Amino acid sequence: xxxxxxxxxxIVRRCLAFYLExxxxxxxxxxxxxxxxxxDKLARHxxxxxxxxxxxxxxxxxxxxxxxxxxxxxxxVWVQEAGFFYRLCEQDPxxxxxxxxxxxxxxxxxxxxxxxxxTGEDYAQRACAQILLAxxxxxxxFMWWACTIAQNMVxxxxxxxxxxxxxxxxxxxxxxxxxxGLPMGWQISDPISEFFTEAIQERDLVERVLRRLNEPxxxxxxxxxxxxxxxxxxxxxxxxxxxxxxxxxxxxxxxxAGFLGANPMTVNRQRRHRIDKKRSVRRKKHEPRAxxx
Numbered sequence: 001x002x003x004x005x006x007x008x009x010x011i012v013r014r015c016l017a018f019y020l021e022x023x024x025x026x027x028x029x030x031x032x033x034x035x036x037x038x039x040d041k042l043a044r045h046x047x048x049x050x051x052x053x054x055x056x057x058x059x060x061x062x063x064x065x066x067x068x069x070x071x072x073x074x075x076x077v078w079v080q081e082a083g084f085f086y087r088l089c090e091q092d093p094x095x096x097x098x099x100x101x102x103x104x105x106x107x108x109x110x111x112x113x114x115x116x117x118x119t120g121e122d123y124a125q126r127a128c129a130q131i132l133l134a135x136x137x138x139x140x141x142f143m144w145w146a147c148t149i150a151q152n153m154v155x156x157x158x159x160x161x162x163x164x165x166x167x168x169x170x171x172x173x174x175x176x177x178x179x180x181g182l183p184m185g186w187q188i189s190d191p192i193s194e195f196f197t198e199a200i201q202e203r204d205l206v207e208r209v210l211r212r213l214n215e216p217x218x219x220x221x222x223x224x225x226x227x228x229x230x231x232x233x234x235x236x237x238x239x240x241x242x243x244x245x246x247x248x249x250x251x252x253x254x255x256x257a258g259f260l261g262a263n264p265m266t267v268n269r270q271r272r273h274r275i276d277k278k279r280s281v282r283r284k285k286h287e288p289r290a291x292x293x
Contacts, residue, residue, distance in 0.1 A: 004047040005067040012039045015068075015075045029083040039078060042138055043071055051137050059233065074139050081142045096128075099146060103127050106147035110154045123153055209259045217252035220245055 005011065013036050020026065028035050046052050047067070056065040062073070087095045107127070108120035127150035134149070136142060210218055216238060223229040223237070231242035238245070 004044050008043060008047075008071075009036075009040050011068055011071050012036055012043055012075070015072045019072075019075050019079065026079065028079065029086055035078075038082075039071075039075060042078065043074055045135070046070075046074070046137055046139065051139070055137075055139055059230065070139070077140065078138045081138060085136060085138075085142055099131075099143070100124055100128065102143055102147060103150045107150045107154055110151045123150055126150075126153055205260075209256055212259060213252055213255060217248050217255065220248045221252050221256075224249060 016032070016036055016039060020028075020032075030038060046055075052067065052070055055061055056070065062069065065073075084095060088099065103124035104120040106120075107123035111120055111123065127146065130149055130153070131146055136145060210221065213221065219238065220234055223234045229237075231245040234245045235242045240248075
């Protein structure tokens, strides 16, 4: 959390004036005085809630994002997205249909990796409810922000333990479940009927082997493969260099392979080969050469 810069209202007024001078044909969704008041309130809220700190630390954020430059960025995004957002707040059916279709497509693209009894429409409906409760910060495009919420809800459901409590129909069940002695011809074999049981067993196995790692290696594995962080972000979190993050990851994967009974990583085998080669060269230097006859 950071304090708003001094003379924030003056910075907002100047940035908005510069933006209007650069785009004279632009029409604001509000009058200029109301726009300045709305932007001042929005910028102050983003600074006080820590949104500015989180945004400038993001890998995709512009480099050296000072508070003044952040306000300039905020003004530009607000001018582009405020019209659509205010129409949503006014319950415009066309805007809500456009948003709903985008959320369905976004959730379905991620949902294909996690089989579930729920559809993209279910997650789109939940995302719409979440969007109404969340505060849009106006520093990223609105549609991208909304689709990210829908995708994160799918990922959170897939990582949750309740994910495996979904009711899924199994083709192994008989059509007439209340009748006994029916021939096997009524039952259809389904190769994915045991998906949830196998998924629970694999998840428990991963949890057990991860607990056997020491804390730095476990953190690197979790952030790399479960949170999809890059080496630079992990290094900043742990206070180490990105090269050390790679070393921790290779050693952790090699240790996990040993726990699971698999072969060590190729990188470590090559490293051991280089060490053996150095030892053999050193041994040859100390050995007396055979006399030629």
